[in-house]
Amino acid sequence: MAHCWGPALLLLLLLLKSASWAGGNRCVDAAEACTEDARCQQLRAEYVAQCLSRAARGGCPRTRCRRALRRFFARGPPALTLALLFCPCAGPSCAERRRQTFVPTCAFSGPGAEPPSCLVPLDTCEQSRVCRPRLLAFQASCAPVPRALDGCPRDQGVRCLRAYAGLVGTAVTPNYVDNASARVAPWCDCGASGNRREECEAFRGLFTRNRCLDGAIQDFDSVWSPVLQRQLDSHRDAKPSLMQVPSAEGMLEGSLLPVVLPVLALQDLL
Amino acid sequence: MATGRALLGALLLLSLQLGWGPEALGASVAEETLSPEQAADAGGSWTPPLGARVRRAPAGPCQLWSLSLPVAELGLGFASEERVIFRYCAGSCPRSARTQHGLTLAWLQAQGRAHGGPCCRPTRYADVTFLDDRLRWQRLPQLSAAACGCG
Numbered sequence: 001m002a003h004c005w006g007p008a009l010l011l012l013l014l015l016l017k018s019a020s021w022a023g024g025n026r027c028v029d030a031a032e033a034c035t036e037d038a039r040c041q042q043l044r045a046e047y048v049a050q051c052l053s054r055a056a057r058g059g060c061p062r063t064r065c066r067r068a069l070r071r072f073f074a075r076g077p078p079a080l081t082l083a084l085l086f087c088p089c090a091g092p093s094c095a096e097r098r099r100q101t102f103v104p105t106c107a108f109s110g111p112g113a114e115p116p117s118c119l120v121p122l123d124t125c126e127q128s129r130v131c132r133p134r135l136l137a138f139q140a141s142c143a144p145v146p147r148a149l150d151g152c153p154r155d156q157g158v159r160c161l162r163a164y165a166g167l168v169g170t171a172v173t174p175n176y177v178d179n180a181s182a183r184v185a186p187w188c189d190c191g192a193s194g195n196r197r198e199e200c201e202a203f204r205g206l207f208t209r210n211r212c213l214d215g216a217i218q219d220f221d222s223v224w225s226p227v228l229q230r231q232l233d234s235h236r237d238a239k240p241s242l243m244q245v246p247s248a249e250g251m252l253e254g255s256l257l258p259v260v261l262p263v264l265a266l267q268d269l270l
Numbered sequence: 271m272a273t274g275r276a277l278l279g280a281l282l283l284l285s286l287q288l289g290w291g292p293e294a295l296g297a298s299v300a301e302e303t304l305s306p307e308q309a310a311d312a313g314g315s316w317t318p319p320l321g322a323r324v325r326r327a328p329a330g331p332c333q334l335w336s337l338s339l340p341v342a343e344l345g346l347g348f349a350s351e352e353r354v355i356f357r358y359c360a361g362s363c364p365r366s367a368r369t370q371h372g373l374t375l376a377w378l379q380a381q382g383r384a385h386g387g388p389c390c391r392p393t394r395y396a397d398v399t400f401l402d403d404r405l406r407w408q409r410l411p412q413l414s415a416a417a418c419g420c421g
Contacts, residue, residue, distance in 0.1 A: 025351060028351045031401070032352060032353050035353065035354055035355055036338070036355065041355070042396075045396070045398075045399045045409075048397075048399040048409055049409060049411075051407075052407055052409055096405050097401055097405055100405050100406075100407070103407055
């Protein structure tokens with residue numbers, strides 16, 4: 001009799017654990033991790049509110065939306081904000097969720113139905129106090145190195161990713177191009193670029209033909225996320241949050257008990 | 271008999287090894303094995319036995335509680351893979367309320383001229399946002415409580 005309980009209980013507990021995973025959608029996991037952090041959740045709610053609202057002239061308030069997005073990536077904990085941007089995906093629904101993460105209908109595409117020439121956002125960025133340093137940082141941190149395995153300068157993958165995230169909400173906001181791959185590009189093309197075509201292609205190639213960027217995005221989950229998570233955890237341990245809700249702590253402490261209680265209860269049956 | 275105890279002991283160690291301690295997954299384990307009211311009640315020092323649904327009023331002063339729920343369980347008809355945090359206010363309010371309204375109400379109640387008593391309610395709200403199953407953003411303004419007070 002005693003021998004029957006052990007494996008059955010183990011199976012039950014394993015089923016419970018797997019039921020609590022959202023079917024392995026890493027982007028959903030990233031969203032929930034952000035929800036559970038007060039700062040991340042507040043910043044996320046802020047940009048969603050701005051990017052979903054209506055502007056006076058119709059459409060969405062792009063300036064305010066983009067500003068709120070920049071604030072999200074600047075002030076939010078990198079482990080959580082970058083996880084929302086670079087969550088690894090195997091299927092189209094996960095990839096589509098990843099593509100929709102920063103409300104691209106407002107922040108990424110438009111105004112107008114057709115993407116402009118890449119020279120337009122490039123020139124705008126060069127003249128912007130906000131965008132220009134970020135673009136330079138991106139070019140520096142994500143410059144591909146021929147000899148490196150993943151294409152990035154040694155151990156600079158996370159800097160490249162943070163520089164990329166710094167471009168979200170600027171004139172050259174990049175996003176995933178479809179829900180079938182991890183290719184990224186700004187919302188523009190090089191069709192009508194005249195005699196500046198090479199310049200246009202070179203700029204677009206920073207996103208579409210960049211081995212360092214591709215490698216860093218691919219490595220995010222396995223290599224960079226644990227590093228950032230450790231930083232986040234040590235930061236949390238050092239500075240207890242004043243916004244902590246009493247029940248949240250109790251909920252975490254009490255959650256070990258449901259595992260212990262059935263085991264102890266069963267012990268009495270033996 | 272001894273084998274059974276050893277098995278259970280090993281099971282407990284295994285579950286701790288699998289990282290079911292009080293970390294991020296701990297909250298989701300709590301949701302699977304406790305009902306939402308029980309999870310909220312776990313904020314106090316007493317954890318109800320498994321399977322019991324708690325109906326009595328929570329002990330302790332008026333304070334902010336939080337629940338982690340799948341969006342479908344908000345009861346508003348939305349469907350999403352995400353879980354959201356829903357915060358609410360619960361707890362007892364001492365007779366000495368802190369607002370003008372509470373003071374006058376307590377005075378009138380003492381005289382028998384008004385019903386009930388000061389109640390624990392939200393003083394500030396927060397939005398809840400998520401991507402639904404059709405991958406469209408949904409924003410539920412002022413859905414969750416952000417701060418509580420007796421009034």
